[in-house]
Amino acid sequence: MSVSSILNIARNALSASQTSLQVTSHNIANVDTDGYSRQEAVLDEMVPTPTAAGMMGNGVTVKTIMRYYDSYLDTVIANKNSDLSEQKVNAKYLSRIESIFNEDNSQLSTNITNFFSAWHELAQDPTSDGARQTVASTGDNLATVIQSMYQDLTAIQGEVNEYVATDVDDINRLTSSIASLNNLIFEANASGGGSANDYMDQRTKLVKELSGKIGIVTFEDSRNRVNVLTASGRSLVDGGSSWDLTTIQDKETGVWKVGWMDTNGKAADITDQITGGELKAYIDLRDNQIGGFIDDLDGLAKSVIEDVNYFHNQGNDNAGVDFFKPMTSGYARDITLSDEVKGSVQNIMISSTTANTTDNDIALRIGSLVDDNPIFGNTISSQAFASTSTALNISGYLSINGEQVAVGLNDTLTNIAANINAKTSVTGVTASIATTGSRSKLVLTGAASDLHVSLVNGNLDPSGTSLLGTLDTLVPSSDTTALSLRGRIELGQDPAALPPTHHYVDVARTDTLQNVRDNINAITATTGISATITNDASGYHLNLFRGVTPVSVDGDTTRSLGFDGSSYVNYTAGMVSNVGEMSKGATALEQYQEDTMAGLEQQRATVSGVSLDDEFANLIKFQHAYQAAARLFNVADELFQSLLTNVGAS
């Protein structure tokens, strides 16, 4: 114990106060810094000196500079940021897609009704050239609207695609920054200088930003280094080294895929394994959602082109003139009027015969398409039956996407559904029963947007002894009105031929039972099957014979499995509803995530945030302590003075 120890104490106190003041100033300066955790100099007693009188204290020292943070909260916030960023991207783009489909902007269903109205106008005024012109121009408008919606959708798709590539670059930048911060922190810790608080703040911030881009899992090792992996287990940051993601572009489609580079420089495709963050939203939007909308639009365009052309081709004694340019793919992208119609509106067909110059049956039929249900999409439902467990008395085959599923006389709706589901792995089509009230329907859902189901009669047995029942599934009340069924009647194969030839008759919506009979009879020479029509109380029956042998009718044939699709307008309305539903959901989810995130940030701020009131109080506190310590110097100095002046002076 000496005067110099008092000086020491004073000096230590001063130094401690200065450090505290500096830390407080650092806090004040960073009051608005995002991701900053407030720091505090932790003061502790210096090691006491043992004396005869007991342990003598030696003043104060700054033990460490502590950072206030909650690592659990930081992890939760980072995870929440993944969800939030993903929803933000979803909400933003779905809102843009929604405005493409918004009827006020696109006028799609207005154009559809205008087009078919024009056909009705032409039908009631077959001699008018003006009406022809209107048909051509409304058709053109409809094609333009569909094309421009397609362009808008693919433009968004392209934009999202580019963001995938940009995001991967961002991710690489972030992972290498995190890795270098890991190194800095490691070195700071290793050199014993205490924890590197500011580096750790920066790193937390970068980890949060990274999790916004891609879903990650983090853990801190014993050396305070944060290791980052993608949620599916690929390492992104391992201690001081980082692993890059790369992008691989498909040359044909321009689509960017995300790859992970391993030590050998080979890239593994991880596009499907990304579970969160903006990257997932971009990939999902690009590949699934926008792709789905484009498919829907394509389905509409395909149906319009094919249905209108189907009837138009029958005009003027089946002259085969198309109204829309026929195509086999890219319907929404390329839909346009045919060259014939563009060349002259006189090529627009109104009458089915050239003799009846002002007959309007073709125009009327096309105009009436607006009320038809031509679009099947990827769900077809049958007519409603009263029970799922009583035998339907229908026999034949359902040809589903090329695969045959037998339907027997004793089969109930439930059995039929089960039989269809047994072949789902081959056809991709699943069957379910939908019950409303007391009636049930068979609903078929396909994976692709084009589900092809046709009604089929029994199979050919080459020996000629098997039964070819009537076409049990068709029993209309008239043989001269359109059956409104579309499908194919399989007349079996000729196994003797090489390759085995496939015989069939296509049934179109406008075909009457008489047409079907005539079509079957047209190929009797090759199939050996002929058809006649008989009439009884239950309706008209189509009877099939092999040779001259009449075939007995099996059971009650009053039921049919009629399938209905959806009208153009309903299909369009469905698209609008669908987009609206998705956008609404995304916005709601985004709002929810934002609110939750705000709550979490609030909790974090409670722990780590800087409150100016606190810091200013601390400033005053440490200022006084500094003043007191300075005063201590004075006292020690006076003591020295007394000692030096009084002791040893002569």
Add this chain to the structure above:
Amino acid sequence: MRITDRLRYESFKTNLNSLKEKIDKNQNMTASGKKILEPSDDPVIAGRSVQLQSALNMNTQYERNLDKLAMNGAFYENAVNQITNMLTRVKELAVSCASDNIDQTGRTSAADEVDGIVQQLVTIGNTKVAGSYIFGGKRALTPPFASDGTFSGTQDVINIAVDAKSTISGGISGATIFKSGTDIFATLQKFSTDLRAGDKGAIRTDMDSIDACTDQNSNNLAYVGSYTKSIDNLFDSNRAKDLTMNTTESDMVSADIASLVADYSTLSTAYQAVLYSMGKMQDLAITNFLR
């Protein structure tokens, strides 16, 4: 719970922004008069609104179709009335020529008049309205009646859509008016020949034929009458449908302006309150109290 400064400002900004969003949406709804601006506002109603709007559009087209039919209907009525008058005249001629009070010159001039009437009937049969011959059936580009009464149109007439999945005949064929049952032209031509021949017996037989024509014509008149009446009925139901659909649409989609304006004043009060309270909080900063 510690409230930090940054947090205070952030939540102020968030609150202000969300109020501004609501005010903006309110103003958009007031300006457009619709409560559904985007499909996501109410997806189900948005879809139904599309369907309703399309049904309304098609209904307008069907109304136009009915207009055309009504116009043609008037011409048909006119034509059949004229035929009635002419047949009456022919009957008069037949009665006077069948008696013995008239000589051959009288009969010859009657025959001339009958020939004239035949030509008038041909002209009626070739009535052309807006570029198409209304009695031609499915061949309305060329005159269906030759001067000798031969009909080159079709008995079938075109169908016109008057409602979804509903069509009616778009006209009446000349064959139905002039040639079904009794052939009016053949009857009159024979009458004219018999007049010139002065064959009183034949003329009396012709009178029966003329009566048959008159009967048929009054049937036709009734038919045309009911045809035009049915068009009127269709008009009524078309307009009723229009009204119902318009009302439904307006209920579904139109905004209630009064409640929007009330909402706006609530929102703007809240907005001002937030601004005011933030301003007041500025004065409570510790820096104001330290020397």
